[in-house]
Amino acid sequence: MPSAASFISLPAGEIHLWFCFHGDAGSPALTAACRALLSAQELSKQARFHFARDRHRELLTRTLVRSVLSRYAPVVPHAWQFTSNAFGRPRIGAPDALEAVGLNFNLSHTDGLIVLAVARHIELGVDTENIERKAALDVANHYFSPAEARALDALPAAFQAERFFELWTLKESYIKARGLGLQIPLDSFGFALDDPGTIGFARSDSRTGDDPAQGWDFWQLRPTPKHLVALCAAQGHATSATTRIVCREIAPLEWDRPLAVPTTRTSAAI
Numbered sequence: 161m162p163s164a165a166s167f168i169s170l171p172a173g174e175i176h177l178w179f180c181f182h183g184d185a186g187s188p189a190l191t192a193a194c195r196a197l198l199s200a201q202e203l204s205k206q207a208r209f210h211f212a213r214d215r216h217r218e219l220l221t222r223t224l225v226r227s228v229l230s231r232y233a234p235v236v237p238h239a240w241q242f243t244s245n246a247f248g249r250p251r252i253g254a255p256d257a258l259e260a261v262g263l264n265f266n267l268s269h270t271d272g273l274i275v276l277a278v279a280r281h282i283e284l285g286v287d288t289e290n291i292e293r294k295a296a297l298d299v300a301n302h303y304f305s306p307a308e309a310r311a312l313d314a315l316p317a318a319f320q321a322e323r324f325f326e327l328w329t330l331k332e333s334y335i336k337a338r339g340l341g342l343q344i345p346l347d348s349f350g351f352a353l354d355d356p357g358t359i360g361f362a363r364s365d366s367r368t369g370d371d372p373a374q375g376w377d378f379w380q381l382r383p384t385p386k387h388l389v390a391l392c393a394a395q396g397h398a399t400s401a402t403t404r405i406v407c408r409e410i411a412p413l414e415w416d417r418p419l420a421v422p423t424t425r426t427s428a429a430i
Contacts, residue, residue, distance in 0.1 A: 168231045170263075170280050175393060177286070177407045179383050179419055180224050180274040184213035191216075193413050194223040197238045221274050223412040225267060228276055233259035249339035266336055273387050283394040285336030287329040292386045295321035303331075305350030305364045322388075326425070327351055329390035330359065330378060337376065337392040351378075359425045377403065380425040389421075 170176060186194075195203065198219070206218040226237035235257050243253040252263055262281040267274065270290040277286040297320060300309045304327060312323055330351050335344050352360030359378045375395040383389060393403065405423070410416035 166231060167234075170232050170278065172280060173402055174404045174406055175277060175279045175282065175284060175391065177381070177389070177391070177405060177421070178224065178228050178276040178278070178416070179407065179409050179421070180220060180276075180412060181272060181384075181409065182217065182220055182274065183272075185216050186220070190413065191219065194219045197226050198222050199238075199241075217269060217274065220412055221267065221269060224274055224276055224410065225265065227412050228278065228410070229260075229263065229265065232263060232278065233257045235260060245339055247339060247341040247343060249336070249341070268332070268336075268389075270387065273383070275389055277391060279393065282396060283337050283339070285333040285338070285392045286389065287332035287336065288387060288389045289325045289329050290386055291322055291325045291388050295324040297321070297324055300324065303346040305347050307352070307364070308350045311352070311354060323353065325388050326353055326380060326390075329388055330380070330392070333378070333390040333392035334361075334376065337394065353425065357425055359427050361427065377427045378425075379405065379423055379427075381405075381407075381421045382424050383407075383419070383421045 168176070198206070202222045206215055206222070209215045209218055226240050229235070229240055229252070230237045235255055239255060240252065241254040242250050244250050252260060263278065264280070264282060264284060265276060265278045266284055266286050267276045268286050268288045269275070270288045271293065272290060273288055275286055275288045277284050300312050304312065308327055312320060312327070315323055331346050334349065335341060338344060347364070349361070349363045359380065361376060361378060377393050377395055379391045381389045381391070391405070407419045407421040408416050409419040
């Protein structure tokens with residue numbers, strides 16, 4: 161169990177983002193330590209990845225979730241249990257330690273980066289992309305709202321790939337926060353990004369379904385020149401103007417430290 165000194169306070173209105181920058185393999189000792197924390201089901205899933213680099217990333221991802229959650233509640237990492245809703249959204253299942261009540265998390269990974277978002281009593285979703293990957297610009301007319309597709313097409317060609325990833329990560333963060341996956345069509349809501357530093361959000365039709373949240377706040381962050389992160393959180397007691405985002409860099413089971421990550425865009429309502 162972590163010592164009391166290692167616990168991290170997570171007050172209302174804070175969202176903690178944990179950034180794990182990783183390579184394609186780890187040391188045998190670290191791999192063994194990570195494997196010791198995982199459930200039989202997690203180990204089975206990890207073994208099914210064909211490439212060694214993907215097995216390593218999955219191992220780090222599962223270790224990251226377990227070890228970080230244990231920074232917020234007196235639960236040993238291997239004791240956490242998880243459930244998923246009908247659309248695959250993971251949640252904490254057990255144990256129900258008092259300090260674990262209300263803990264929510266979401267995670268995403270891309271080439272070289274895993275991001276874990278943690279908050280209390282806040283529905284949230286996070287997505288990350290490596291923007292050095294080829295942008296699938298041809299899908300914009302099929303999966304983006306008409307307004308998004310028009311705005312993307314109007315940009316000079318040199319700026320279209322980055323705008324594609326800005327839109328894509330925001331869309332993914334929203335549907336992950338809702339916990340409904342692609343039951344929400346990606347063209348049924350949209351983002352306006354023409355004003356520098358801002359994020360405008362609107363539902364374009366009723367296919368987004370019943371939305372219990374009064375509203376959503378969005379942020380985009382740039383942890384490295386090649387990595388883009390989008391965060392979506394339901395508005396509640398805290399608004400986007402008072403929500404505090406705390407970032408840390410971590411090498412699971414080895415070390416972690418504060419990390420300054422620039423925010424490139426925030427909700428236009430701020």
